[in-house]
Amino acid sequence: MKKFRFIIAIAAALTAAVSCGQGKDARKVLVLYYSQSANTKALAEEFAERLGADIEEVLPVERYAGAYQDVINRSSRERQEGVLPEVKPLKADIASYDLIFVGYPIWFGTYALPMASALESIDLNGKKVVPFCTFGSGGLEASAKDLQDKFPKAEVMPGYGVRAARMDAISAEVDRFLKSGGYIEGEAAVLEAFPEAHPVSEDESAIFDAAVGDYPMIQAKPAAVASRTVPGGTEYLFTALSQPIPGSAASSLPQMKVYVLAENGKAPVFTRVVR
Ligand SMILES: Cc1cc2nc3c(=O)[nH]c(=O)nc-3n(C[C@H](O)[C@H](O)[C@H](O)COP(=O)(O)O)c2cc1C
Structure with a gap:
């Protein structure tokens, strides 16, 4: 009996050591993203790698191909007509994740249409959700609000957004973002608040x-x-x-x-x- 208890104690210690090795947050983490021209894909991969998370890409059945203007034309038409593009079924079992990083390019001020389609097929209520996005000039705040409105019982956390023209900054900024949010181990510089304008x-x-x-x-x-x-x-x-x-x-x-x-x-x- 004594020997048996000893084995259990060693097994428990080993389990603790393994879960510590997974980083600060041993919860199951998913990075779910859509990317039309690969900026958000690069950002999603950066997040997944640093978090040691599972990753899944939202794939439209009919890809948004062609030049920038073709993508604008098709998506503008879809928006006017109020149709969401069909996307391939997701493989991830969303229910099994506690923390989900949701990434997208900003289209017309909010998350891109294929992400809107994917969000129709899953339920993020009750989940901790971290939005991240790439954009020409902005849209993180508005899209995060739209996510919260769509899933009122989700805990939508402060997100990260970056201009397409600043993709070279993501490595350092994602590291800082994840550390200051407590998602990975490590110290991040605490920024002073902006003084009065x-x-x-x-x-x-x-x-x-x-x-x-x-x-x-x-x-x-x-x-x-x-x-x-x-x-x-x-x-x-x-x-x-x-x-x-x-x-x-x-x-x-x-x-x-x-x-x-x-x-x-x-x-x-x-x-x-x-x-
Ligand atoms: C259809 C369409 C609409 C867009 N609308 C916006 C917008 O409202 N605001 C903005 O800052 N950028 C906008 N952009 C720029 C994209 O958000 C930006 O290029 C992004 O990095 C693309 O990400 P991706 O490479 O992952 O597809 C738009 C791009 C497209 C194709």
């Missing part, structure tokens, strides 16, 4: 112009700004006012927040826009 100076206005350039979706003038120190540089949070587009009615969303990163020795870039 002040009217933009000429220098700050020049930083805004350098970061935004002539990006077509940001026709805006910076009005106020706050800045904080981040690892390797300074981050600015501009409040900008949309400029009226000649010949069109005044915009119904005149104000936007534009985040700009000025890393030491590099030209400033905008990292996301929140409308």
